[in-house]
Amino acid sequence: MPDASAAFDAPFEGVLLDLDGTLVDSIAAVERSWIRWCGEFGVDPMRLRGMHGVTAANVIEGLLPPEQREQAHLRIREIEVADVDDIVVLPGAAELLRALADASVPTAIVTSGTRDLAEARIAATGLVHPPVVVTASDVERGKPWPDPWLLGARLLGVDPGECVVIEDSMAGLRAAREAGCRGLVAVTSTTAPEELRELAGVVVPDVAHLSTEVEQGRLRVHV
Template sequence: MPSAASPFDTPFAGVLLDMDGTLIDSIAAVERSWLQWCAEFGVDPLRLRGMHGVTAANVIAGLLPPDRRADAHARIREIEVADVEGIVVLPGAAELLGALADGRVPTAIVTSGTRDLAEARIAATRLPHPPVVVTASDVERGKPFPDPWLLGARLLDVDPAECLVVEDSMAGLLAAREAGCRGLVAVTSTSTREELETVADLVVDDLSNLSTVVESGHVRVVGV
């Protein structure tokens, strides 16, 4: 019997990349910020387990009653935007973004963070800034819903089925799968390889281990 077709058999017309945990390492800042937030709002930090990759608004909706959510969301945004200490670009991230830009491959960052937070972290790390950055501020429903991926593809004018997604969280990967994105690459920065392999088409330790070739405005994943 012929083998099943691989999602990497043909080049991708667009690339959608998560930011935190995929392009940059912000875990220490994230943990500091949320621990401070939990102390201020009387939330047990253990309740944050399994929330990586989920927007702050969706996290808070599961933790606090409706009448406290607006103030709580404003506060975590304030704390996180102010704390960019120790955030660094992950291996291979700048090189991949540079190659995609040089090859004119439609590329977007799709992050669970708000617009102000995303721009603060991009500026702090000097991460190459693609023309399109989709944030939680741009959609009514952020990750774990598929809306951010769908918006990213639409702004690139690329069918989601022709998009390569790079993500580190289970929530983000599941959302991308629901959005109909063809190729899902997972980075093992915040989840185990075993977990990621249940959803992703390819799992790598970091983006320096992802081999790509840019050709005619498209990108091909090679060595799979």
């Protein structure tokens, strides 16, 4: 197996960051929202296990018959957008986004949430809004497919092979690897470190533990 850490030998031209579980802790709001949704649609909440990092549309596709999916998707969006209580910025996230913005490093948030949900959570936490935000509303196939990462890189004008991805879910990391992103950084907020090490070259508790520096508009990640 190739050494995943070798991908970090050179600085990255672009930075692609997941939102929930990577930059913000929204787990309380997510759990409240989906438990409420499950009650309304008669779904056992235990069936949601293993779905972290997957778009709501893809989750619902595996839970409900076709005739219910559109209504169910609209409803979970409505519930989640209205509930931004208890969403907090994870350690180091605000500082990293600010540093990337100040140094003009091409940066995108790439999330499995819809556009309205992503914007509500960014606004609620006061995070620096990067120039590009890719959501499930912008792609036909969200995570676990590579499309969101590919779109994020394209909108930044950066080859995916020159991008570092920072993500907390296995679904997101697999999608980023399939997209050809060179460096994969995992944070352990929602997934066990030993699982994440199967894919990521760097595994940290949160981005505050990530050692970085900017070199001429590029981000170097120290392994």
